Amino acid sequence: MPREAKAKQLEKDYADTFGSEHGQRVLHHLMDTCHLFTPLMGHPERDAMEGQRSMVLGIIQNVRRGKGTTPEQHMREQDAAEQERIGE
Secondary structure, eight states: OOHHHHHHHHHHHHHHHHSSHHHHHHHHHHHHHTTTTSOOTTOTTHHHHHHHHHHHHHHHHHHHHHHTOOHHHHHHHHHHHHHHHHTO
């Protein structure tokens, strides 16, 4: 399989894996535990935390590409899923 086709298939796999209800829960857990929304300036473990954040951002980017959504659409979907998860 050509490299580009493999990349597209992997993006689809990410979307299938993390696009389900279960996958969304796992992704939100990763976002929380990997410090996605934690300011890192001046933090002594900043480099390790940045690596974790980078991993989660890579997952999110692959999910978005696999679904064929824009970043804005993806964030709206994430916001709606988060509101539903916390019961608002």
